[in-house]
Amino acid sequence: MTRNDNMGPLTRLLMNDAQGRKLLMVLVALAVIIPFCNLVFPQDSFFHISTYTMTLLGKYLCYALLAIAVDLIWGYCGILSLGHGAFFALGGYAMGMYLMRQIGDRGVYGNAELPDFMVFLNWQELPWYWFGFDQFWFAMLMVLLAPGILAFVFGFLAFRSRVTGVYLSIITQAMTYALLLAFFRNDMGFGGNNGLTDFKDILGYSLQSDNTRAALFIASVLAVIIGYLISRFIVTSKLGRVLVAIRDAESRARFLGYRVEYYKLFVFVVSSMLAGVAGALYVPQVGIINPGEFAPINSIEIIIWVAVGGRGSLYGAVIGAVLVNYAKTYFTGAFAELWLFMLGGLFVLTTLWLPKGVVGLWAQIKEKQQIRKAGSAAANASAQGDVS
Amino acid sequence: MRMYCRQIFLALALLVSFTGQVLAAQDADNLKALTSQLIAANYAEKEQLAGQIAALDDERVLPILSALLEGELFYKKDDEQILIVKGDAINNAFSGDAVDVPGKRDKKKIGVNNSLRGELRSLIARAQINSRKESVRLDAAANLLKNSADVELTLVNEALAKETSSDVKDILSLVRGLILLKSEDQAERITALELLDGSLYPEVRASLNQFISGFSEEEIKTRKTEYTAATKSLASIETLVEMNGYIENLYFGLALGAVLLLAAIGLAITFGVMGVINMAHGEMIMLGAYTTYVVQQLMPDHTGLSLVVSIPAAFLVAGAVGVAIERGVIRHLYGRPLETLLATFGISLILQQAVRSVFSPLNREVATPDWMAGTFMLNPALELTWNRLYIIIFSLLVLATLALVLKRTLFGLQMRAVTMNRPMASSMGIRTGWVDALTFGLGSGIAGIAGVALSQLTNVGPNLGQAYIIDSFMVVVFGGVGNLWGTLVAAMSLGVANKIFEPIAGAVLAKILVLVFIILFIQKRPRGLFALKGRAVENG
Incomplete structure (x- = not known):
């Protein structure tokens, strides 16, 4: 598809989305300015942005994409997945496996075929599921397919038998917990407890170099932009309206003749793939993937990003992910003890007083004022009524 | 030479035991005299003396010989009093009275060498098998069984x-x-x-x-x-x-089921009856466990009693926190289950961090009373631990009590009325808000009691609750929401299933298998094993 073909729907997509336009502009600006400041200005310059900061921002962007994925299903379809970290981690593992194969014979044991941990475990040959991961295209395909297939099977079974609401949340949590336990096992062939790490390069470029880091950062920005556009496209389409209908009154949507489970399944799979891409971009930037990513608490944390940002608004999810993670970086550094209090407090406060998140705050205040105005007007009216 | 000696001593021993009580008084004097001779004797003489001592008919023979074997037999330098030293406790070997020995150098050990040790062991075995106490003889026989290669047939035949x-x-x-x-x-x-x-x-x-x-x-x-x-x-x-192996597995499974049951009963109330997703449930368990720890710190000398006191204490602590959570947060979120889930998750993080700040992130040690430690033997191939049995009984007791409260008390009646039809209950004069708070408090309090039990089985740390939260939800969902009986069946069957898979697939894989099974099971029967039928389903 050429760019011209794409212009039609794209402009239409952005015409009615003022916040989205702003978000995309900020993202594009980031993609240009940050690598530029990192690569062009010398280290001691005022305008220099350190590679650490750039990588950190890149990490936030991966989280932002993950938040978009969760918001797509939770905000627009009412599926509260407490296991989205699993899709993220699967994408990450697919990428990690590619990066592992790229190490080649530069590992500690110098085995060209087997990653270090397999040599360590005395394995003689590569397990079948590691084949093909030396090819970048195959790994990228798996980044999409591994989470996608899991989401498809899981979603197919769950949605078909109408597991909804908290039940679904709990079994998604059980799913990621089961995967956590599974990936902790050395026999699984994914590095067990330590996961995959010590990556050297990607597509032949060293992961340590600033250029590669900048490229990964730009890739993350692009991924967020594309993820945003896809999600935006979905939620503004007719399908998106059905999703919202399902969210608000599932049985009514079903009675109207919509095959609710297929709509849910579709959006669940898309969301899982977005999460997988986020994971794949995350791994080369942080340099490790281990089973800890499957921990149920990680998945729940994603929910709080979305809740803080604003459930049901895609750009809100991005804002929430960046805000919460920035707070996390700051507080775990400055007052490590306070962070969990803060995070826990965030959960309680947003659910109690910020049902629409930060982005809904303004509207919420306005609404309150209007109610107060209307209330006082009504009070005035009734007072006058009493007089007369 | 040694064999020869041994036979003589055996003969002596038999002689003495046959002659019986008459000589007992005389033996007591002999015991003192012979033991005192140990101080000056060389090793060869000591072997002889030990043989003579073993031949005496006196219940103090065994402790003295064992003390000698263990290197716990000392004498006081000034008056050559024979002492038995166990750790810091120093007692007279004959009277058992505590003896005050001021300096370390005022007492001296009565030395033993390897040959003497071997001799002592066989003498002790002999003395034990001839002991008047049945329990001592039983232990001695079991010892002989373990070391049958070194036992002489004559000894066994005579004893028989x-x-x-x-x-x-x-x-x-x-x-x-x-x-x-x-x-x-x-x-x-x-x-x-x-x-x-x-x-x-x-x-x-x-x-x-x-x-x-x-x-x-x-x-x-x-x-x-x-x-x-x-x-x-x-x-x-x-x-x-x-077969005994299977029974043991079943026992382990039931014990695991009991733990799951304890962890899940509280949730069966808050989630099952009230429909509140309480992600802080695990932290209520943790609070109960920490309450046990604190109570034990307050009464360090009474481990057993402290455990008993901990049960109501944990119920009150966790229950009070539960009521506070309900009044402070959950009350505002009824009808919004997903939001409740998030808010209570936030509370769980806060509670964890609070415990971490107060008690440090390290695990705390909770002592186990003697009557819970150890094992009981059903037959030689089947040894079962006491603590598991207590847990099983305890969990069933808690379940029974709860069922009684729900069925037989006014509070239980009001609670059921509120869950069935809130507006109607309210119009009959039930303060639904209070019933909600108390119900939640009850569920949380029971979680606290579960914490007391768990403190005896696992480490007490800030993450204690997290380990059980997913399992508890699985149990409640599997058993069918709002059904105590279902919770019992689900907990026990999951526990047993876990332990049956374990030898085949390994502990972790067994757990994964069970999780996958539940995930698939929920697909098939989304409302659990014992689903409520009728109107209640539609509101869920």
Whole structure:
């Protein structure tokens, strides 16, 4: 598809989305300015942005994409997945496996075929599921397919038998917990407890170099932009309206003749793939993937990003992910003890007083004022009524 | 020379035990005199003296000889008083009175060498098997069974002849069988096989195995009767052992189920009855466990009592926190289950961090009272631990109490009324808000009680609750929401299933299998094993 073909729907997509336009502009600006400041200005310059900061921002962007994925299903379809970290981690593992194969014979044991941990475990040959991961295209395909297939099977079974609401949340949590336990096992062939790490390069470029880091950062920005556009496209389409209908009154949507489970399944799979891409971009930037990513608490944390940002608004999810993670970086550094209090407090406060998140705050205040105005007007009216 | 001595002492010992009580008073004096001679004696003399001491009929003989063996027998330098030193406790060897020894150098150990130790061991075994107390004889017989290779047949035969208790006799005849099995005489070997048949002791199994593997091809033909008898009894023993293995697995499974049940009962109330997703449920368990820890710190000398006190204390602490959570947060979120889930998750993080800040992130040690430690033996191949049994009983008690509260009390009635039809209950004058708060408090309090039990099984740390939250939800969902009976069945079957898979698939894989099973099960029956029928379903 050429760019011209794409212009039609794209402009239409952005015409009615003022916040989205702003978000995309900020993202594009980031993609240009940050690598530029990192690569062009010398280290001691005022305008220099350190590679650490750039990588950190890149990490936030991966989280932002993950938040978009969760918001797509939770905000627009009412599926509260407490296991989205699993899709993220699967994408990450697919990428990690590619990066592992790229190490080649530069590992500690110098085995060209087997990653270090397999040599360590005395394995003689590569397990079948590691084949093909030396090819970048195959790994990228798996980044999409591994989470996608899991989401498809899981979603197919769950949605078909109408597991909804908290039940679904709990079994998604059980799913990621089961995967956590599974990936902790050395026999699984994914590095067990330590996961995959010590990556050297990607597509032949060293992961340590600033250029590669900048490229990964730009890739993350692009991924967020594309993820945003896809999600935006979905939620503004007719399908998106059905999703919202399902969210608000599932049985009514079903009675109207919509095959609710297929709509849910579709959006669940898309969301899982977005999460997988986020994971794949995350791994080369942080340099490790281990089973800890499957921990149920990680998945729940994603929910709080979305809740803080604003459930049901895609750009809100991005804002929430960046805000919460920035707070996390700051507080775990400055007052490590306070962070969990803060995070826990965030959960309680947003659910109690910020049902629409930060982005809904303004509207919420306005609404309150209007109610107060209307209330006082009504009070005035009734007072006058009493007089007369 | 040693053998010779031994025989003399044996004869002496028998003589003494036969002559009985009359000589007891005389023996007491002899004991003192002989023991005092140990101080100046060389090792060869000490062996003789030890033999003479063992031959005496006095209940203080055994402690003195054991103390000598363990290097715990001392004497005081100034008055040559014989002392038994155990750690910091110093007692007179004869009277048992505490003795004050001011300096370290004021007492001296009575030395032993390896030859003397060997001699002492056999003397002690002899003295024990001839002891007047049945429990001592039982222990001694079990000891002989463990070391049957070094035991002489005469000793066993003599002990058997005198023995009156059938328990001790059984073991002794096994020892006899084990010794005879090595005999050169075929008739004796066959007697041995008869004696050993059907015994579950691992020693018997081991020597039968050894016995069978000792046969050459030819011998199998020439000594056919022996061989078939041995293989047959080994096979029957093996089946019995295997069955006992299953029973043990079942027991472990039930105990795990009991733990799951305890963890899930509270959730069955808050989630099952009220429909509140309480992600802080695990932290209520943790609070209960920490309450146990604190109570134990307050009364460090009464481990058992502190555990009993902890149960109401944990109920109150966790219950109070539960009521506070309900009034502060959950009250505002009824009808919004997903938001409740998030808010209570936030609370769980806060509680965890609070405990971490107050008690440090390290695990805390909670002592186990004596009556919960140790094992009881159903048969030699089946040893079960007491604490598991207590947990099983305790969990059932808690469940029964809860069922009673729900069915038989006014509060239970009001609670059920509110969950069935809130507006109607309210219009009948029930303060639904208070019932909600108390119900949530009850569920949380029971979680706290679960924490008391868990403190006896696992480490008490800030993450204690997290380990159980997913399992608890699985149990409640699997059993069917709003159904205590379902919770019981679900907890027990999940526990047993876990333990059955464990030997086949390994602990982690077993857990994964069970999780996958539940995930699939929920697909099939989204409302659990024992689903509520009728209107309540529509509101869920």
